[in-house]
Amino acid sequence: MTISVASGKGGTGKTTVAVGLALALEQQVQLLDCDVEEPNSHLFLQLGPESRSSEDFSILVPRIDDDKCTACGLCSSFCEYNALARLKDKLLVFDNLCHGCGGCKIVCPEDAITEVPWPIGKLVSARVPGVDLLYGDLNSGEVLAPPLIRAVKRQIGGSASEGPGGTEASGGPPVIIDSPPGTTCPMVTAVKDSDFSLLVTENTPFGLHDLELAVQVLSDLDMPMGVVINRADIGRSDVEEFCRKKNLPVLMRIPYSREIAEFYARGESIVAADPDFRRHFQEMYSRIEALVAEEGQKP
Amino acid sequence: MKICITSQGEDRASNVDPRFGRCAHFCFYDTESGDYRFEPNEFAAGVGGVGVQTSQYMAEQEVGAVLTGQVGPNAFKTLNAAGIEVYPNAEGTVESAVQAFLAGEFEKTGGPTGPARHA
Numbered sequence: 001m002t003i004s005v006a007s008g009k010g011g012t013g014k015t016t017v018a019v020g021l022a023l024a025l026e027q028q029v030q031l032l033d034c035d036v037e038e039p040n041s042h043l044f045l046q047l048g049p050e051s052r053s054s055e056d057f058s059i060l061v062p063r064i065d066d067d068k069c070t071a072c073g074l075c076s077s078f079c080e081y082n083a084l085a086r087l088k089d090k091l092l093v094f095d096n097l098c099h100g101c102g103g104c105k106i107v108c109p110e111d112a113i114t115e116v117p118w119p120i121g122k123l124v125s126a127r128v129p130g131v132d133l134l135y136g137d138l139n140s141g142e143v144l145a146p147p148l149i150r151a152v153k154r155q156i157g158g159s160a161s162e163g164p165g166g167t168e169a170s171g172g173p174p175v176i177i178d179s180p181p182g183t184t185c186p187m188v189t190a191v192k193d194s195d196f197s198l199l200v201t202e203n204t205p206f207g208l209h210d211l212e213l214a215v216q217v218l219s220d221l222d223m224p225m226g227v228v229i230n231r232a233d234i235g236r237s238d239v240e241e242f243c244r245k246k247n248l249p250v251l252m253r254i255p256y257s258r259e260i261a262e263f264y265a266r267g268e269s270i271v272a273a274d275p276d277f278r279r280h281f282q283e284m285y286s287r288i289e290a291l292v293a294e295e296g297q298k299p
Numbered sequence: 300m301k302i303c304i305t306s307q308g309e310d311r312a313s314n315v316d317p318r319f320g321r322c323a324h325f326c327f328y329d330t331e332s333g334d335y336r337f338e339p340n341e342f343a344a345g346v347g348g349v350g351v352q353t354s355q356y357m358a359e360q361e362v363g364a365v366l367t368g369q370v371g372p373n374a375f376k377t378l379n380a381a382g383i384e385v386y387p388n389a390e391g392t393v394e395s396a397v398q399a400f401l402a403g404e405f406e407k408t409g410g411p412t413g414p415a416r417h418a
Contacts, residue, residue, distance in 0.1 A: 081348050092351075
């Protein structure tokens with residue numbers, strides 16, 4: 001089973017929930033930190049740099065053979081991102097605008113385009129008892145998070161199994177995805193093909209506003225979902241009302257607690273701060289399993 | 300020579316648009332005939348790479364010089380490769396910018412004048 005932990009608003013506690021859930025489960029889990037612009041799950045697993053292995057990740061960008069190029073402009077009119085400019089007798093390439101789709105190479109009738117790697121980030125893996133961690137780390141100044149997120153997700157199950165129920169069918173470990181905040185391409189890329197999404201929010205006008213956006217996006221993806229309210233005992237009560245109206249189960253309420261904040265600041269998980277949370281997370285996982293099974297029985 | 304002035308409106312009393320790629324209108328001015336021609340910038344609302352797209356259009360229109368506010372690195376690289384001169388920091392009305400250009404009061408730039416803006 002693959003559970004993605006998402007939110008509209010940033011800073012609501014996605015990583016707290018994703019890491020807490022990963023550490024609370026008895027079985028070995030895969031934790032994928034797909035917030036590649038700012039991965040931080042690793043900070044809560046007491047990893048040293050030596051325990052991590054990483055490899056470069058590149059996308060392929062075009063290079064033009066000026067001898068073969070006739071400046072016909074098919075490639076530049078194909079490119080939605082304007083990474084190729086056609087001038088009278090030559091083509092210009094803008095690596096920083098290229099999304100690495102490879103379309104220009106396909107449409108070129110003169111076979112004048114080759115591709116070269118353009119490193120955009122790193123794929124990192126580490127292992128602690130109970131958790132196999134994988135994350136992407138986008139290089140500073142790069143903007144193309146989705147290809148790196150897809151590369152992290154290709155590691156699911158350690159094999160080619162992907163898609164809803166894929167890991168379950170192959171008997172793989174539970175997969176927990178720490179998604180980037182927001183509701184744009186990186187978030188959609190991270191949560192897509194999960195069996196369930198947990199939306200972490202807080203009782204503030206911003207928290208509610210961005211939760212509404214996230215619920216809209218996930219509804220369009222037909223994603224079963226539940227809500228975790230962080231710092232649940234302060235703020236306004238609109239979030240609870242919204243969840244009731246939308247028939248969204250509130251699966252956990254995390255209190256506003258100095259102790260949790262202190263553990264967080266030391267890089268320790270919420271399950272270390274309060275042993276009751278281990279049980280809360282296990283119960284939440286069981287409820288999610290039941291909700292996913294229910295979803296599977298719908299026509 | 301044909302020059303292009305980025306314009307906020309559709310007539311010569313409009314102000315110069317300080318943005319290059321995402322300007323509201325293009326004003327094409329012919330230095331030989333003295334004719335002004337305005338058209339909306341259909342690339343203005345593009346997702347990204349608008350500076351490149353607009354510059355490519357300048358090359359297609361066989362523009363020799365661009366009068367505008369600021370030009371980013373991608374646009375400058377494209378305009379420069381196309382041999383189009385770039386005159387930044389234009390302000391006031393389109394007509395006054397043209398008059399100032401004709402009087403030789405503008406200085407062309409040898410590099411971009413602002414950062415790339417992806418969106």
